[in-house]
Each structure stands twice: as structure tokens, then as C-alpha cells.
Amino acid sequence: MKIKWMRVLALGLVLGSLGAFIVAAPQRAEALSGSDFNPGNIISDQNFFTTDAMSQNEIQAFLNAQVGTCSNTLCLNVYSMNTATTTLAFGTCATYVGEANESAARIIYKVQQACSVSAKILLVTLQKEQGLVTSKGPTEAILRKALGQGCPDGSSCDPAFYGFFLQVYSAARQFAWYGNPAGSHTSIKVGQTNAVRFHPNTACGSSNVVIQNRATAALYYYTPYQPNQAALANLGGTGDACSSYGNRNFWIQYSDWFGSPTAGKSPVGNVELISGRIGGVQVAGWALDPDTTSPIDVHVYVDGAGRSIQANLSRSDVGAHGYNVTIPVTFPGIHSVCVYGINTLGGTNTQYACSTVVTPGGSPIGGVEAVSGVDGGVAVSGWAIDPDTAQPIDVHVYVSGAAVGYRANKIRTDVGRAYPEYGNNHGFSEKITATPGVHDVCVYAINTSSGANALFGCTSVTVPGNSSITEQGRTPIGAFEAAQGVTGGINVGGWALDPDTASSIAVHIYVDGTGVPYQANKLRTDVGAAFPPYGNNHGFGETIAVTPGNHQVCVYAINTGPGTHAMLGCSAVTVPGAVGITERGRAPVGVIEAAQGGSGGVNVSGWALDPDTAASIEVHVYVDGAGSSYTANKARTDIASAFPGYGASHGFSETVSAPPGAHETCVYAINTGSGVNSLLGCHTVTVPGSVGITEQGRTPIGVLEAVHAVSGGVSVGGWALDPDTAAAITVHIYVDGVGVPYSANKSRTDIAAAFPGYGENHGFGETVSVAQGSHQVCVYAINSGAGAHASLGCSTVTVS
Incomplete structure (x- = not known):
């Protein structure tokens, strides 16, 4: 490696050393701004390592234009020499086939071909090193060290x-060798943070730079300093005593002659983590396309199945271009994982990594956190996950050998944080009825796939109460305390217990001879005080839905063992409302009042009721033969006035998703009992928009534009659409792993302008209530048909 001290010192010192041949910054540098200089991406690999950047004729024409009239025979536009066939001792350059009387343009072109280093790079370096490209009278001394190769500082x-x-040949060999991963130059880590100095004087310091490609690394091997702010603030001149200019002048000269050195590039980035987790594969790193400041998509393929995510997580080293995602897998074991950066403009997609990873699986995991005897039974709580599924699983609790099954689906945000790919719904907290006394309790997590059921543990607990309460075949006791008619039904209340157990018992409530079972387990401290050994949980209070009119209500306390049930009483009750609405097999009635095309679908509204019931009924809306079910339960006071006794809840107003174009729309009112359904009518409706929008299995697109804390929650906003439909789609907003669905249907005229034919109803802006503290917010756009959902990004926000 050679280091050129003379080129990086302040310009005044350099002038003293190199005299008339010092290379100043290009004179048209005012077209650039120092803020445009990116020390980690000075030039792209595509613009640096290429065999066809310029033809020999293009190089000759360029030199003619730059030199003009030469004062001797050594200017590059007129210079020629004999070359020998040469094979370099090391490196990746091909053998150079010598010729007699070769022009400078031909030498530069043939070296470009042999070493795969752009002729533009060689021309800019010739100018940066010795000013040779524009010199009108160079000397032999200057030509023999044209690129400073083999000239250590x-x-x-x-x-x-x-x-x-x-x-030219040796310098190109060095550039190619610097960029060769198999070469000897490995101190600069591409894709990682490197400390790059500002000047040979170590007191001038350095800064951390993420070197984004091989080409930029090659420039730093050749000239290992970056310009400081003083050098960038004065692109046409000098900076301060700690300024260096080599790579700055290269960037300026290339931009002035050939345009942006970073345009038309492929994505760059780094995969920092590929790890197997329970139920999934975690992939993390960063990705960006040098042609845009916007986040780009990253495609992660697991076992050949692709998923698109957006690299938009904030990072201190590369800004908002990070990603960290766990891709679910359906089985434990070995999985192939490939990660690609998706190009946005010029260039091609970039494969960042391909590897294999092992994900664990097998039997359930979890634990029992509490087992205790409580009034009337045993309280058990904990959590359980089967590594083979994100769905809640069953737990079986055995009390004195008798098993009861429960679903471990209660929210546990701590479990969700520990196992984010599984979500929060894996807790259990149950009370198992048991008599007073000592009981053995065992808890098992039930396996769903590979592996076996897991025993979480066994213990003995004591249920408080009078252990003398034993089964003696006694009849239940209790009181039927209230039966009152209310709108839509009957309120029934009282208490009941079986003297042979402290556990809650069932009560059966019969209305006009039809019974429904309920549990008498509501808190009644008065009953607990009257019957101390039995506890407080023996009350009942229920509402039974019935039609208006007179009804007979009877309540029975149900014996838990041998012995008879007990009738607690009967009562006649009148339910207010129109009497005489009974099932008589009549067909529903109603009207379609509007059917018209709107953004994303067909808007249908009207009313419907079944003369045999005051309850709301269903309407089925068919669009081109595909039916959707809705409930006609919207308030319509005009219908309540027209049909006394039926109430107001009989309106409907719905939007059925449909692509642009003409659609046959029919609405049916659905009979609740015997009798036929009623066709309310059919209409041909035209949905506005581009007719070519069809289901093609494409992934939704969109942007998570804002996540910030507000009083009592998190405000989340952005837009999302599915390219396969003009209808608004659903977005799922996850806060700390708990998701809530919302519709992305808010007006966004900018989206309508950007995606003609899709309409404007694709925005979302929601406030999610959360507690104080730090929260992880992730948003997913939900596919409306075939294809995958799309992650719009994640962000961490603190609510104070």
C-alpha cells in the first residue's frame, strides 16, 4: 500500500513540494455541494469495476477535448509508445498483449479490458495525481510516474x-486487487464501520464510516484519508491544516467529467444476523439503494418462500435503513435462508447472503407460576407455548386425578416480549372447582405436533372451608328473588347451593317451557354469611332474550350428585313491546334504496325486516354472484314508525369490495324461521377506476409515515394499498406484539394521484391506547387475496 503525504497536506505545502504540477480541485466544483459527499460511498462498484465504460475512440476524443493543442509530443492526446506483452506477478489482471506505437488512449482502453477497471477511473486518477489529462506540456519525468504507482510517500x-x-497497468492492478475479497488487502471491512482518518497527522482525528462497497474501499487503500468539513466547505480550494484532498478531488473530478459517480447503482448493505428461533428465523441487518434516500424493500426467502419487508428501522450508523424481522417457519429443523436488497432505479437486485440455519421445535415450553387453594376450588396460573405453532394450546389441569382442559390464550405481554414470533396470547389463569381439603394438582401442556405433552409440575394444595361438607344426597336450596320483563327479554336473579358441596352449582331457567343452563357463581356475601362453610359464589343474575308479551318463568337448582333437583319457583312476566309478533312463516320485507359504485366497491343501502320477529335480520349482498352477509341493524326511525313494535334496528348500509367496471348487484333479505328469503332487487352498478386492476397475488405496498407518542397512547399514520384491488385494505397495528386491525380507508389525494385508478381511500391514522413507557410499534398491510402480507415497518416510541 502506498500513502501519498504530499497530496494530502494543506494546499500551500503541496504547492511548495510539487511546483507547477500540483493538481487543484476542478474549476467547476461550484456545481456540487460538500453536503453531497458521502465518505462511505464515493463511487459505486458498477462505475468502478467494468470493462466497457469507454471505447478507445471515446477515450481519444475525450483526451483531444481536454488537451487541445499540445506544446510537445508528450500530451496524452498525441503520446504513443511501444509496449511489451506483460503478465503481472500477482493480481487479477489478464496478460497485456504488447504492440508497437500504441497511443495513450489505446493503452488506457486495453488496461480497462485486462483489469476490469473503468477507463474513467484511470483518467480521473491521472488528473488527480499529476494533472496529465489536461496538461499541454508534460515532461518525461511526469509521465514515468503518471499515477504515482510505486512512489511511497x-x-x-x-x-x-x-x-x-x-x-497505468500497475495502478489498475492495484485497484482491482484492492477490490478482490481474495486479495491481501482486508483491513477495510465493507458493509461495516471503519475508522477513517482525516489527515496523516493523527492529531487531526478520524470518524467512523460505513464503507458501503468495494470501489470506495479501493479508493481508501489508494489514498487512506477522507476530507474534513473544512475541505468540503470549500470545494474549489483549501480547507485547514487537517484537510486532505485526494478522495475529495477524485469525487469532484469524476462528477465534473462523467456525472454522479454513484448513480445507477445496485443496493448495498449487510446481513448481520441469521438465527434460528423457536418457530421462526430471525434476520437483521441494513440495506439501502444509493440512488435514493428512501427505505428499500428487502426480500427474505426461507426454504424458497419469499417475504418482503422494508428496511426502515433507525440505526445510528446508516440512518433509517435497518431491518430486524422474524420469519415464521412451519417445522423445526434445517432451513435455507437468502436475503436480497431490491433495487429501485438503475442497477440490479443485490444478494446479501444465503445460508442454512436450524430452528428448534418439539414439546411445549412454559410453566406453572401459581397454584393455591381458594374458596370453592384450586386456582392455577402460568403460560404455555408449543414451539411448532404460534396458536394458543391446551393445558390439562388434574385435581385429585380428575382432569379439566383449558386453552392457554390469555394475554401475557411478558411472554410475547420473550418470544415475539408467538405473540402474547399464551397465558392461563383458571379456577377448578374442588371441595375443601387437601388435593393433588398436576398441570400438563398439550403438544400439537412433534414432541410430547409436557408435565409442568405437580403439587398439593389445601382448599379452605369445612371439610365435613360431603356428598349425602341432599337437595339443593336457594331463592328465586326476581323476574322482571325488560325490552327484549327477562331479567332473572337469585341464589342457589347444594348442601353437599361448597362449589357453585348450575341453575336451569325455563321460559315458556324452554330451558337454558347457567352457573350460580356470582358473588353473594349475604349467602356466604348465612352459610359460612360454603363461601360467597352462589348467586345468579341473567337476562333471557324473549319476544314481547306474557311469559312463564321457572328456575331449578341442579343437584351435583345423587338426589333430586330443586324448583326455586315460577313467575308470570310481561315483556314490553308489540304483542303478537310470532313465527308464522312470513317472508321478509324491505327495500334497496341505493346501489351505486364508489371508490373500491359497490355501496348498497336500504332496510329489511322479518314480520315474524322484532330482531334484526341478515341481508345477503351478491356482487357478480359472490355473496357477503351483513346484519340489517342500523337505526331507522322511519321504519320504527311505519312498523310499530318492530323497533328501529333494521337498516343496512354497506360497501362491498369490487374492482372497477360494471357489476350485477342483488340483495336478499334472509328469513329467520320457516318461510322463504326475499329478493329485494338487482341493479347493474359501475365502480369507477381503472378496469385493469385484477387479482394477481401481488403483495400490498405502503409507507409507515409517522409513529409518535401522544397523551395516553401512540399515534400511527401512513398509507397502504393492495395492487390487486382498488378497495381499501386492512392494516394491523402491533404494539408490543399485540395486534389490532384497522381499515386504511382515509382520504389521501396524493396516493390517488400517484396510483391512478385506485382512488384516494388508502390512508390510515390511528391512536392506540398504551401505558407509559417504551413500546415497539409495527404495522402490516394485509393482503386482500392471494399473496403475502407486507410489513410497513417498526418503530420504538416512548409514551410519558
Whole structure:
């Protein structure tokens, strides 16, 4: 590696050393801004490592334009020399086939072909090093060290590298070798943070730079300093005592002659983590497309199945271009994982990594956190997960050998944080009825796939109460205390217990001879005081839905063992409302009042009721033969006035998703009992928009634009649409792993303008209530048909 001290010192010192041949910054640097310089991405690999950047004729024409009239025979536009067939001792360059009387343009072109280093790079470096491209009277001394190759700072040049041909060929070999992963230059880590100095003087310091590609690394191997702010603030001149100019001038010169050195590039990035987790594969890293400041998509393929995520997580090193996602897998074991950065403009997609990873699986995990004897039974709580599924699983609780099954689906945000791919719904907290005394309690998590059921543990607990309460075949006791008619039904209340157990018992409530079972387990401290050994949980209070009119209500207390049930009483009750609405097999009635095309679908409204019931009924809306079910339960006071006794809840107003174009729309009112359904009518409706929007299995697109804390919650906003439909789609907003669905249907005229034919109803802006503290917020756009859902991104926010 050679380091050129003379080129990186302040310009005044350099002028003193190199005299008239010092290379100043290009004179049209005012077209650039120092804020545009990215020390981690000075030039793209595509613009640096190429065999066809310029033809020989293009190089010659360029030199003619730059030099003009030469004062001797050594200017690059007129210079020629004999070259020998040469194979370099190391590196990746092909053998150079020598010729007699080769022009400088031909040498540069043939070296470009042999070493796969752009002729533009060689021309800019010739100018940066010695000013040769524009010189009208160079000397032999300058030509023989044209690119400074073999000329270490502070030492004489190596004669083995003298001459224009060897300078160009050897310098290109160094550039290609610097960019070769198999080469000897590995100190600069591409895709990672590197400390890059500002100046040979170590007191001038350095800064951390993420070197984004091989080409930028090659420039730093060649000239290992970056410009400081003083050098960037004065692109046409000098900075301060700690300024260096080599890579700055390269960037300026290339931009001035050939345009942006980073345009048309493929994505860059780094995969920092591929790890097997229970139920999924975690992938993390960063990705960006140098052609845009916007986040780009990353495609993660697990076992050949792709999922699109957006690299938009904030990072201190590369900004909002990070990603960290766990992709669910359906089985434990070995999985292939490939990660790609998706190109946005010029360039191609970039494969970041492909590897294999092992995900664990097998028997359920979890634990019993509490087992205690409580009034009337045993309280058990804990959590359980089967590594083979994100769905809640069953737990079986055995009390004195008798098993009861429960679903472990209660919210446990702590479990969700520990196992984010499984979500929060894996807790259990149950009370198992048991008599007073000592009981053995065992808890099992039930396996769903590979593996076996898991015993979480066994223990003995004591249920409080009078252990003398034993089964003696006694009849239940209690009181039927209230039966009152209310709108829509009957309120029934009282208490009941079986003298042979402290556990709650069932009561059966019969209305006009039809019985429904309920549990007498509501808190009644008065009953507990009257019957101390039995506890407080023996009350009942229920509402039974019935039609208006007179009804007979009877309540029975149900014996838990041998012995008879007990009738607690009967009562006649009148339910207010129109009497005489009974099932007589009549067909529903109603009207379609409107059927018209709207953004994303067909809007249908009207009313419907079944003369045999005051309850709301269903309407089925068919669009081109595909039916959707809705309930006609919206308030319509005009219908209540027209049909006394039936109430107001008989309206409907719905939007059925449909692509742009003409659609046959029919509405049916659905009979609740015997009799036929009623066709309310059919209409041809035209949905506005582009007719070519069809289901093609495409993934939704969108942007998570804002996540910020508000009083009592988190405000989340952005937009989302499914390219396969103009209808509004659903977004799921997850806060700390708990998801809530919302419709992305808010007006966004900018989205309508950007995606003609899809309409404007694709925005979302919601406030999710959360407690104080730090929260992880993730948003997913939900596919409306075939294809995968899309992650719009995640963000961490603190609510104070």
C-alpha cells in the first residue's frame, strides 16, 4: 500500500513540494455541494469495476477535448509508445498483449479490458495525481510516474514501475486487487464501520464510516484519508491544516467529467444476523439503494418462500435503513435462508447472503407460576407455548386425578416480549372447582405436533372451608328473588347451593317451557354469611332474550350428585313491546334504496325486516354472484314508525369490495324461521377506476409515515394499498406484539394521484391506547387475496 503525504497536506505545502504540477480541485466544483459527499460511498462498484465504460475512440476524443493543442509530443492526446506483452506477478489482471506505437488512449482502453477497471477511473486518477489529462506540456519525468504507482510517500519511486504503460497497468492492478475479497488487502471491512482518518497527522482525528462497497474501499487503500468539513466547505480550494484532498478531488473530478459517480447503482448493505428461533428465523441487518434516500424493500426467502419487508428501522450508523424481522417457519429443523436488497432505479437486485440455519421445535415450553387453594376450588396460573405453532394450546389441569382442559390464550405481554414470533396470547389463569381439603394438582401442556405433552409440575394444595361438607344426597336450596320483563327479554336473579358441596352449582331457567343452563357463581356475601362453610359464589343474575308479551318463568337448582333437583319457583312476566309478533312463516320485507359504485366497491343501502320477529335480520349482498352477509341493524326511525313494535334496528348500509367496471348487484333479505328469503332487487352498478386492476397475488405496498407518542397512547399514520384491488385494505397495528386491525380507508389525494385508478381511500391514522413507557410499534398491510402480507415497518416510541 502506498500513502501519498504530499497530496494530502494543506494546499500551500503541496504547492511548495510539487511546483507547477500540483493538481487543484476542478474549476467547476461550484456545481456540487460538500453536503453531497458521502465518505462511505464515493463511487459505486458498477462505475468502478467494468470493462466497457469507454471505447478507445471515446477515450481519444475525450483526451483531444481536454488537451487541445499540445506544446510537445508528450500530451496524452498525441503520446504513443511501444509496449511489451506483460503478465503481472500477482493480481487479477489478464496478460497485456504488447504492440508497437500504441497511443495513450489505446493503452488506457486495453488496461480497462485486462483489469476490469473503468477507463474513467484511470483518467480521473491521472488528473488527480499529476494533472496529465489536461496538461499541454508534460515532461518525461511526469509521465514515468503518471499515477504515482510505486512512489511511497517520503521515498523515491521504484524504477520497476517507471513509464506511462507500467504506471497505468500497475495502478489498475492495484485497484482491482484492492477490490478482490481474495486479495491481501482486508483491513477495510465493507458493509461495516471503519475508522477513517482525516489527515496523516493523527492529531487531526478520524470518524467512523460505513464503507458501503468495494470501489470506495479501493479508493481508501489508494489514498487512506477522507476530507474534513473544512475541505468540503470549500470545494474549489483549501480547507485547514487537517484537510486532505485526494478522495475529495477524485469525487469532484469524476462528477465534473462523467456525472454522479454513484448513480445507477445496485443496493448495498449487510446481513448481520441469521438465527434460528423457536418457530421462526430471525434476520437483521441494513440495506439501502444509493440512488435514493428512501427505505428499500428487502426480500427474505426461507426454504424458497419469499417475504418482503422494508428496511426502515433507525440505526445510528446508516440512518433509517435497518431491518430486524422474524420469519415464521412451519417445522423445526434445517432451513435455507437468502436475503436480497431490491433495487429501485438503475442497477440490479443485490444478494446479501444465503445460508442454512436450524430452528428448534418439539414439546411445549412454559410453566406453572401459581397454584393455591381458594374458596370453592384450586386456582392455577402460568403460560404455555408449543414451539411448532404460534396458536394458543391446551393445558390439562388434574385435581385429585380428575382432569379439566383449558386453552392457554390469555394475554401475557411478558411472554410475547420473550418470544415475539408467538405473540402474547399464551397465558392461563383458571379456577377448578374442588371441595375443601387437601388435593393433588398436576398441570400438563398439550403438544400439537412433534414432541410430547409436557408435565409442568405437580403439587398439593389445601382448599379452605369445612371439610365435613360431603356428598349425602341432599337437595339443593336457594331463592328465586326476581323476574322482571325488560325490552327484549327477562331479567332473572337469585341464589342457589347444594348442601353437599361448597362449589357453585348450575341453575336451569325455563321460559315458556324452554330451558337454558347457567352457573350460580356470582358473588353473594349475604349467602356466604348465612352459610359460612360454603363461601360467597352462589348467586345468579341473567337476562333471557324473549319476544314481547306474557311469559312463564321457572328456575331449578341442579343437584351435583345423587338426589333430586330443586324448583326455586315460577313467575308470570310481561315483556314490553308489540304483542303478537310470532313465527308464522312470513317472508321478509324491505327495500334497496341505493346501489351505486364508489371508490373500491359497490355501496348498497336500504332496510329489511322479518314480520315474524322484532330482531334484526341478515341481508345477503351478491356482487357478480359472490355473496357477503351483513346484519340489517342500523337505526331507522322511519321504519320504527311505519312498523310499530318492530323497533328501529333494521337498516343496512354497506360497501362491498369490487374492482372497477360494471357489476350485477342483488340483495336478499334472509328469513329467520320457516318461510322463504326475499329478493329485494338487482341493479347493474359501475365502480369507477381503472378496469385493469385484477387479482394477481401481488403483495400490498405502503409507507409507515409517522409513529409518535401522544397523551395516553401512540399515534400511527401512513398509507397502504393492495395492487390487486382498488378497495381499501386492512392494516394491523402491533404494539408490543399485540395486534389490532384497522381499515386504511382515509382520504389521501396524493396516493390517488400517484396510483391512478385506485382512488384516494388508502390512508390510515390511528391512536392506540398504551401505558407509559417504551413500546415497539409495527404495522402490516394485509393482503386482500392471494399473496403475502407486507410489513410497513417498526418503530420504538416512548409514551410519558
